[in-house]
Amino acid sequence: MRTNRTDIMQGTLELLILKTLSRESMHGYGIAQRIHQTVDDLLKIEDGSLYPALYRMEARGWIASEWGASENNRRAKFYKLTRVGRRQLDAQSVNWERVSRAVTRVLGAT
Numbered sequence: 001m002r003t004n005r006t007d008i009m010q011g012t013l014e015l016l017i018l019k020t021l022s023r024e025s026m027h028g029y030g031i032a033q034r035i036h037q038t039v040d041d042l043l044k045i046e047d048g049s050l051y052p053a054l055y056r057m058e059a060r061g062w063i064a065s066e067w068g069a070s071e072n073n074r075r076a077k078f079y080k081l082t083r084v085g086r087r088q089l090d091a092q093s094v095n096w097e098r099v100s101r102a103v104t105r106v107l108g109a110t
Contacts, residue, residue: 013045013053014062015096018081018089021063025080027070028054054079062088 020026020034031054032045057063062085070076081089 012096013049014057015089015092016043016045017050017053017057018062018085018092021079021081022086022089025078027068027076027078029076030070031079057085060088061085 016035017031020031020038026034028047028050032047032050035043035045054063054065058065058079061082063079064082065077065079067075068078
């Protein structure tokens with residue numbers, strides 16, 4: 001039985017991208033696929049959200065890109081995490097943990 005996919009909450013896409021790129025450099029389609037695989041397709045990442053996020057993150061210096069060949073020998077832009085991006089990942093991870101704990105407390109309140 002396939003579960004319905006959920007749109008990503010605002011503000012979490014960048015964190016997911018940063019975490020995915022902390023493992024290895026990837027092209028945009030690969031980033032989306034890796035996230036889908038990691039969460040068993042429970043989250044939906046649209047191209048209309050992914051690529052603008054990648055461009056914003058590159059403009060902020062969190063990621064860098066270079067052209068290369070994909071697995072099927074097509075030209076693709078590969079993204080990698082920068083030092084600034086790694087610091088941003090650390091900061092956003094801490095914030096996510098704090099927010100997650102707070103939401104869990106509210107949902108568990110009687």
